[in-house]
Amino acid sequence: MTNELGLKIGGVPEHFNLPWRLAIEEGKFQEIGLNLHWSDMSGGTGQMIRGLETKSIDIAVLLTEGITKSILQGLDAKILQVYVVSPLRWGIHVPPKGMIKKPEDVKDQTFAISRYGSGSHLMAYVMADQHHWNLDNLKFNVIGDVYGGLWALENNEAQAFLWEKYTTFPFVEQGKCDYVGDVVTPWPCFVIAARTEIAEKHPDILQKMCDIVNQKALEVKEGANAAEIISWRYNLPLEQVKMWLSETDWNYKGEEYLPAFEKTTDYLKKLNLVSEGEAEGWKSKLFA
Known part of the structure; x- marks a missing residue:
């Protein structure tokens, strides 16, 4: 044409x-x-x-x-x-075989995020609000993408990483991270x-x-x-x-x-x- x-x-x-x-x-x-x-x-x-x-x-x-x-x-x-x-079901991902076993354990930890303004960033606020945490205490580490998030968990550069849970399921299966729950978009x-x-x-x-x-x-x-x-x-x-x-x-x-x-x-x-x-x-x- x-x-x-x-x-x-x-x-x-x-x-x-x-x-x-x-x-x-x-x-x-x-x-x-x-x-x-x-x-x-x-x-x-x-x-x-x-x-x-x-x-x-x-x-x-x-x-x-x-x-x-x-x-x-x-x-x-x-x-x-x-x-x-x-809604999107964000998996809450944490370091494998670590101390974090449930969503409540993420309080005051550092979130790996792809970029500021991204979903992984904003949903950390939603998660904190749902658990009645102090939003001023949220801490972030910008990691680029899902592979950066996995690296951050492995190297203790972050202790939580929110990403679409079906995308990350293979990484959970491979033992690269643990999955401890969901955050669902409202x-x-x-x-x-x-x-x-x-x-x-x-x-x-x-x-x-x-x-x-x-x-x-x-x-x-x-x-x-x-x-x-x-x-x-x-x-x-x-x-x-x-x-x-x-x-x-x-x-x-x-x-x-x-x-x-x-x-x-x-x-x-x-x-x-x-x-x-x-x-x-x-x-x-x-x-x-």
């Missing part, structure tokens, strides 16, 4: 994003005149926010709390829609966002893009062989994948879920991660 629009999109190299990978491989976006270049962002939401800032990516599939905080604090981007409506976990310039210039094609990935997600959810495909492509145990699929729902109909963003904003205010002023007018700031 001669007038094809080329855009760069970033997302974590995890099972949540199989619908994107399949749609790209099957040429679904090219059918609407969109040439979508996918970049794996193993550094997670913090890395993608940086990518949107520097314009090295145009679109990102990232965590609700991370992008909400960043936009409210001035990131020039807009949320297109919720991508995954179910909102839908992933959204699709775009730089404001892109969102305002190409609303129609971005809507078609979202429709395509929502439909592909429904096919993954209902596919008879979906668990086997995910297990093979992402090197995850089949039984774990089946459990994850049963817990996971994408935004098949492209619904708005506005109350979820109000809840996220209120929580960020409560944790003093955004100010009252930054949260004011959140709806007009977050959406095009």
